[in-house]
Amino acid sequence: MGNPETSTGSANINSSATSPFSLRVIPRDQHNISRKDISPNALRVLYRLRDSGFGAYLVGGAVRDLLVGGSPKDFDVATDATPEQVKALFRNCRLIGRRFRLAHVVFGREIIEVATFRANSDDGSGDREMENGMLVRDNVYGSIEDDAVRRDFTCNALYYAIEDFSVRDYTGGFEDVQARLMKLIGDPEQRYREDPVRMLRAVRLAAKLGFQIEDATAEPLPRLASLLGEAAPARLFEEVLKLFLSGHGVASFEGLERYGLLDVMFPESAAALRSNRSGALRRMVIEGLRNTDLRVANDEPVSPSFLFALLLWPAFCRALATLQKQGVALEEAQRRAADRVTLHQLTTIALPRRFSLPMQEIWLLQGRFSSRQRKRVIRTLTHPRFRAAFDFLALRQVASSEHAADVEFWREAQLQSGPELDSTLDAAHAEAELDENGAPRKRRRRRRRPGGAAGE
Structure with a gap:
């Protein structure tokens, strides 16, 4: 199995063929994720995608949290269906986002976010855009291998497959979750420069999960902290709320x-x-x-x-x-x-x-x-x-x-x-009105102004 630290970063990985990572499948009897702990609405989305011939996976924080015995609040789905194909399957679906085109399937107050696998390379369509090393637009679609490698932390790059209830691991995230370790996928400095807010995510997720930040992932933080000044102030406000209003x-x-x-x-x-x-x-x-x-x-x-x-x-x-x-x-x-x-x-x-x-x-x-x-x-x-x-x-x-x-x-x-x-x-x-000895305090006389009115 490949070492995630050897990755050169998402921008330089053009396909699964060049990826230093390899797939590991963790069968149902070797992990603790159960369908009874998954939102019924998320299961509906997963099953309909599967029954329509698409790949369908629970992904990211929900998988990570379930593996450590937590109770996820959000359940995100990854698929090879395009946003338009997802919308065609669900009448209660709306498409959102310019930077990241996503499908939201709405069940009352619960929203199941469905993302199409993203590629790591630019296909020349203009749907992948970088500015000063920061990723500002990412709507070039690819394979599940591409999608895994472009995610931020190994613990967030785990996929629960509804077809056989296994966990798919392309980056070593399963072992990192077991070791309670936060580790960036790819070159840490490059990944932080792509999106400086990842530095806050590293701190927040480590605090939430009780994980240690891996040394190579932690080392650039003080050096690159000033990059947060380039992030949108509105986005940083939302990150502050996540940092301090999530119970950690x-x-x-x-x-x-x-x-x-x-x-x-x-x-x-x-x-x-x-x-x-x-x-x-x-x-x-x-x-x-x-x-x-x-x-x-x-x-x-x-x-x-x-x-x-x-x-x-x-x-x-x-x-x-x-x-x-x-x-x-x-x-x-x-x-x-x-x-x-x-x-x-x-x-x-x-x-x-x-x-x-x-x-x-x-x-x-x-x-x-x-x-x-x-x-x-x-x-x-x-x-x-x-x-x-x-x-x-x-x-x-x-x-x-x-x-x-x-x-x-x-x-x-x-x-x-x-x-x-x-x-x-x-x-x-x-x-x-009493002084420290209990005696009445002497009142100061007020000076009168020349006109006879007492001074304020």
């Missing part, structure tokens, strides 16, 4: 740190974390991601606004401190820091306004939590972003215990009736 946020964050990718994805936060000698900000980020992972595990919603508020909080704190050192008043500094961090981050990741504005509100509400003035307390409690901001305040206790009193006050304030809240505020005001 802590491991994903640690992977980004380990391989130098955090500095490109969140440059200002990465710099702030390095300069925070106490490590308090990093502890807060890790605790927040741990809470996020727990919510995902419990099928509880997680807002992208809260996620980005957490990931960019170190950058916000650093920008705020810089502005205050320059003599900018606190509230103005908070607004300017929020705008500055958001604007700078948008050059890398396209954070939509429907998430960036609530994110900023979460930050700016933090400055209100020290106030005990009745009107401000009521306005804060009734703010539409109060609950998220309060959860964020509670999270800040991980970084500093000085927020404990505020957390306790606002936790109680949410549960109190109007008269009870008034009583609490009166007590807070009375306590504020």
